[in-house]
Amino acid sequence: MNGHKYTTFQIGDSEENIQQIPGEMIQSWIFDPPYNVGFKYENVKDNLSDNQYNAWMMRVARSMYDKTLEGGSCFLIHYPLQAARLLHCFEAAGWNVHQWVTWIYPHNMGMSKKRFTQGSRVVVWFSKGEPYVDIKAVPGVFKNPNDKRIKQRIAEGHSPALMDWWQINLRKNTSKGHRGYANQLPIELVKRCILTTTKEGDIVGDCMAGSGTTLEVTVQFGRYAWLNDINSKCLELWEGI
Numbered sequence: 001m002n003g004h005k006y007t008t009f010q011i012g013d014s015e016e017n018i019q020q021i022p023g024e025m026i027q028s029w030i031f032d033p034p035y036n037v038g039f040k041y042e043n044v045k046d047n048l049s050d051n052q053y054n055a056w057m058m059r060v061a062r063s064m065y066d067k068t069l070e071g072g073s074c075f076l077i078h079y080p081l082q083a084a085r086l087l088h089c090f091e092a093a094g095w096n097v098h099q100w101v102t103w104i105y106p107h108n109m110g111m112s113k114k115r116f117t118q119g120s121r122v123v124v125w126f127s128k129g130e131p132y133v134d135i136k137a138v139p140g141v142f143k144n145p146n147d148k149r150i151k152q153r154i155a156e157g158h159s160p161a162l163m164d165w166w167q168i169n170l171r172k173n174t175s176k177g178h179r180g181y182a183n184q185l186p187i188e189l190v191k192r193c194i195l196t197t198t199k200e201g202d203i204v205g206d207c208m209a210g211s212g213t214t215l216e217v218t219v220q221f222g223r224y225a226w227l228n229d230i231n232s233k234c235l236e237l238w239e240g241i
Contacts, residue, residue, distance in 0.1 A: 006203070006224040007215070009238050014207040017228045018063040026226060027132070027202035029064050029074040030190055030214045032183070033057065035082060039182070043230045054089050060207065061093035067205070071132045073098070073197040076124040077185070083122045095126035102165040103189060123166070123193065137195040138162060166192065171213075179237050181211035190217045198223055212238045 010017045036053045039046045048056065064074055074095060076083060080102075087097060101123040111117050125131075139159035142150045171177070171184045178184055190213045194204055200222040206214040209227040215238055218225040227238055 010228040021067040026205040032077040058089035074126040098125040098127040184211040185213040
């Protein structure tokens with residue numbers, strides 16, 4: 001089903017629907033899969049054995065790879081330990097590990113008595129061959145913008161480069177644009193991935209698109225999206241963007 005021009009919405013199994021994409025046409029993928037931590041989804045079993053989960057991730061990784069343009073990228077968003085365990089799955093599917101980025105977010109939920117409280121995920125950047133990169137597409141922010149020297153640099157058009165750690169707040173149910181969907185990705189996170197690896201008119205894939213943050217970014221910045229999710233309720237959310 002088509003939404004915005006050149007943007008495709010599909011509902012169903014990710015592997016099957018990715019395979020229906022006509023040839024290599026995806027420039028970048030946003031891949032935020034179930035984390036296999038026992039979350040109660042309606043349509044997905046989130047407590048597979050490690051072998052089952054890894055095999056599933058490898059199959060999806062291979063399907064995405066086959067439909068990706070040379071020089072394309074894939075961003076896996078996951079918890080650090082699980083992401084580390086999946087590296088070999090993506091490499092076996094053909095992807096190259098380009099960079100490991102840490103996403104940190106302050107919160108006051110789920111404090112642990114036995115471990116340091118989890119306040120980070122990772123964004124593992126994979127590439128198909130040598131990736132297209134426009135690293136200056138998303139500039140960093142000076143910490144002291146009111147400093148006289150910094151003001152001068154800003155006036156001269158300078159901006160700091162993004163580091164390999166990103167502090168971006170979670171998109172909570174009180175956040176602007178929240179649509180009542182679990183684990184709704186922040187726009188800023190997805191924007192950084194998309195703008196640095198695509199050009200206007202490129203197609204971004206998201207085979208487990210959930211609430212549709214990928215679509216929000218592509219619409220705003222002149223890209224197109226191929227969206228899929230197993231949950232049919234997502235279609236109404238995407239059509240409302």
